[in-house]
Amino acid sequence: MMLQVDNIQTYYGETQALFGTSLSVGEGEVVALLGANGVGKTTTIRSILGLTPPQTGRIAFDGTDISSMQTHDIVNLGIGWVPDDRRIFPTLKVDQNLAIGRRKSRFRSWSLDEMFEIFSALEHLMHRDSENLSGGEMQMVAISRALLGSPGLVLFDEPSQGLAPKIVQDVMKTIRRLKAEGISVLVVEQNALAALEVSDRVYVMAHGRIVHEGPAQDLLNDDVLRERLLGV
Numbered sequence: 001m002m003l004q005v006d007n008i009q010t011y012y013g014e015t016q017a018l019f020g021t022s023l024s025v026g027e028g029e030v031v032a033l034l035g036a037n038g039v040g041k042t043t044t045i046r047s048i049l050g051l052t053p054p055q056t057g058r059i060a061f062d063g064t065d066i067s068s069m070q071t072h073d074i075v076n077l078g079i080g081w082v083p084d085d086r087r088i089f090p091t092l093k094v095d096q097n098l099a100i101g102r103r104k105s106r107f108r109s110w111s112l113d114e115m116f117e118i119f120s121a122l123e124h125l126m127h128r129d130s131e132n133l134s135g136g137e138m139q140m141v142a143i144s145r146a147l148l149g150s151p152g153l154v155l156f157d158e159p160s161q162g163l164a165p166k167i168v169q170d171v172m173k174t175i176r177r178l179k180a181e182g183i184s185v186l187v188v189e190q191n192a193l194a195a196l197e198v199s200d201r202v203y204v205m206a207h208g209r210i211v212h213e214g215p216a217q218d219l220l221n222d223d224v225l226r227e228r229l230l231g232v
């Protein structure tokens with residue numbers, strides 16, 4: 001297993017957000033984490049990254065217990081993050097934003113030329129100010145920054161949020177590409193159908209708990225169950 005989240009409970013102060021969440025992501029597997037607003041999907045990602053560490057339970061990445069490690073040490077092991085707000089530094093040029101992500105790990109490293117091959121527009125953005133980028137361009141930079149960190153696992157938090165349908169398809173194509181390279185992906189999405197189409201397995205959360213787990217294809221095929229769990 002690339003990622004194993006075991007029965008974690010995570011709090012914001014006194015407020016409990018996760019009530020014993022468990023999930024796993026295999027090597028080269030794409031896993032979707034779906035559910036309504038506020039059920040704990042982002043908190044699950046924050047727990048994995050050590051941004052909001054779980055109070056109980058265990059998280060293992062690539063065989064290492066990361067439950068109580070610092071975020072920078074967790075990221076250095078090879079976890080990439082594409083945050084929902086992208087977190088591109090507006091005062092830096094695009095190439096400077098990308099340089100921030102550069103790291104070596106035991107996993108495959110990526111060159112800038114490979115980034116330009118995946119995102120053909122990126123090469124022409126390198127010397128632009130980041131504050132003037134469109135939503136789709138920012139997402140390109142955010143995904144490239146994550147890949148330049150040599151991840152074995154990439155955590156995508158609502159990657160399609162605010163993007164035009166064509167760009168959403170580009171993002172989903174990139175997730176397929178990562179899978180083809182043997183990289184594991186955990187993707188949190190409101191756009192359940194787009195996520196299910198690129199995922200091997202799916203977890204659905206409600207009220208800080210996993211309430212459904214299974215092959216993504218099963219949920220795509222089962223209109224009744226999908227409507228009940230996801231409303232689509």
Ligand SMILES: Nc1ncnc2c1ncn2[C@@H]1O[C@H](COP(=O)(O)OP(=O)(O)OP(=O)(O)O)[C@@H](O)[C@H]1O
Nearest residue numbers: 012015016017035036037038039040041042043044
């Ligand atoms: N910084 C915070 N302080 C206090 N409570 C928080 C904080 N962030 C999230 N919560 C609460 O934790 C619960 C889970 O939120 P979380 O953001 O993980 O849900 P989500 O499924 O990712 O939803 P969304 O799709 O809206 O991001 C919610 O009840 C939310 O109000």
